[in-house]
Amino acid sequence: MTADERAAILDAVHEFAQTELAPHALEWDERKHFPREALQLAGRLGLGGISVREDVGGSAMTRSDAVLIVEELAKADPSVAAYITIHNMVAWMIDAYGSDHQRRTWLPGLTAMTAFGSYCLTEPGTGSDAAAITTRARRVSDEVDGDHYLLTGVKQFISGGGEAAVYIVMARTGEPGARGISAFLVPGDAPGLSFGANEKKMGWNAQPTRQVILDEVRVPASDLLGAEGQGFKIAMSALNGGRISIAACSLGGAQWALDRALAYVHERYTFGEPLAERQSVVFTLADMATELRAARALVRDAARAVDEEAPDAAMQCAMAKRFATDAGFRVANEALQLHGGYGYLHDYGIEKVVRDLRVHQILEGTNEVMRIIIGRELLGGAR
Numbered sequence: 001m002t003a004d005e006r007a008a009i010l011d012a013v014h015e016f017a018q019t020e021l022a023p024h025a026l027e028w029d030e031r032k033h034f035p036r037e038a039l040q041l042a043g044r045l046g047l048g049g050i051s052v053r054e055d056v057g058g059s060a061m062t063r064s065d066a067v068l069i070v071e072e073l074a075k076a077d078p079s080v081a082a083y084i085t086i087h088n089m090v091a092w093m094i095d096a097y098g099s100d101h102q103r104r105t106w107l108p109g110l111t112a113m114t115a116f117g118s119y120c121l122t123e124p125g126t127g128s129d130a131a132a133i134t135t136r137a138r139r140v141s142d143e144v145d146g147d148h149y150l151l152t153g154v155k156q157f158i159s160g161g162g163e164a165a166v167y168i169v170m171a172r173t174g175e176p177g178a179r180g181i182s183a184f185l186v187p188g189d190a191p192g193l194s195f196g197a198n199e200k201k202m203g204w205n206a207q208p209t210r211q212v213i214l215d216e217v218r219v220p221a222s223d224l225l226g227a228e229g230q231g232f233k234i235a236m237s238a239l240n241g242g243r244i245s246i247a248a249c250s251l252g253g254a255q256w257a258l259d260r261a262l263a264y265v266h267e268r269y270t271f272g273e274p275l276a277e278r279q280s281v282v283f284t285l286a287d288m289a290t291e292l293r294a295a296r297a298l299v300r301d302a303a304r305a306v307d308e309e310a311p312d313a314a315m316q317c318a319m320a321k322r323f324a325t326d327a328g329f330r331v332a333n334e335a336l337q338l339h340g341g342y343g344y345l346h347d348y349g350i351e352k353v354v355r356d357l358r359v360h361q362i363l364e365g366t367n368e369v370m371r372i373i374i375g376r377e378l379l380g381g382a383r
Contacts, residue, residue: 043113074252
């Protein structure tokens with residue numbers, strides 16, 4: 001892709017985000033509204049399969065292009081942008097690991113965003129310890145249904161739960177630990193599939209978050225994604241992209257907050273002078289901008305590492321996710337502080353971004369887990 005083509009795409013994404021997302025972000029947050037129509041418009045722009053191959057409707061863009069797009073979307077609404085990244089992760093997994101039949105069954109709808117996808121790894125008792133999941137998939141065969149699996153278990157904190165047309169469910173088919181996990185494509189209308197109540201959350205209110213409950217859900221053997229026992233590898237490879245995407249969401253939300261703070265300190269006077277003339281405020285803004293620029297560099301380096309299949313890509317993604325989500329939350333929180341009491345008001349939008357960005361330090365692997373990944377890679381390479 002040429003620089004001119006990339007600029008044209010980003011201009012189109014900016015126009016979409018500022019026209020279709022930004023004017024409604026506060027209302028969607030307050031009403032806890034899932035904006036299906038706006039997401040379908042995003043699908044028409046090619047945002048439902050950013051890194052999916054073109055033969056099934058994808059845009060076939062690199063991860064380096066994707067993080068620029070996600071950051072632009074998050075400047076308008078981090079909650080909606082984050083759901084788009086999760087949906088894209090599901091589409092990429094099917095594109096990368098699915099059979100030709102699976103790709104052609106699911107990806108045209110997902111890339112157009114006329115159908116939504118959800119990723120089901122986390123369970124109530126196994127948050128960061130993903131290899132310890134207990135949802136089971138028992139393989140059976142009979143004359144009526146042939147070879148199939150029966151899935152039973154509960155998945156927790158599932159974005160898009162109750163809205164998705166397809167769920168990628170990680171379930172145990174073998175021994176304890178990572179090697180006994182497989183991935184399955186479960187249709188949203190499968191018998192035995194049900195959902196908990198929409199969780200009442202601190203932020204991310206424009207996307208539903210529910211338990212996904214599987215009670216002997218019958219899945220044909222042909223809906224196994226990849227090979228049996230490959231599920232954990234598939235899940236972790238998807239999380240590399242997921243981590244840099246959620247990092248890019250933090251960049252976009254925090255940049256929006258910084259821009260608002262820069263405008264506000266020129267307008268707000270205290271003790272006869274604008275806030276922008278106070279050295280403490282100048283230093284705070286300088287630190288905010290510096291942290292965001294450093295975070296942006298890490299995110300773009302990690303995206304390039306994924307594109308190039310660099311051997312340390314997983315570590316770079318963990319570094320980018322840890323640093324950018326911590327920095328993004330700090331910057332948004334400082335922007336709120338600079339707004340004083342007005343920052344605490346819903347109508348200004350700052351407190352919404354603070355709430356939305358806080359969860360980025362937890363999901364796609366907590367930032368404590370990111371440190372474990374980084375540290376183990378460093379220690380392993382030092383031997």
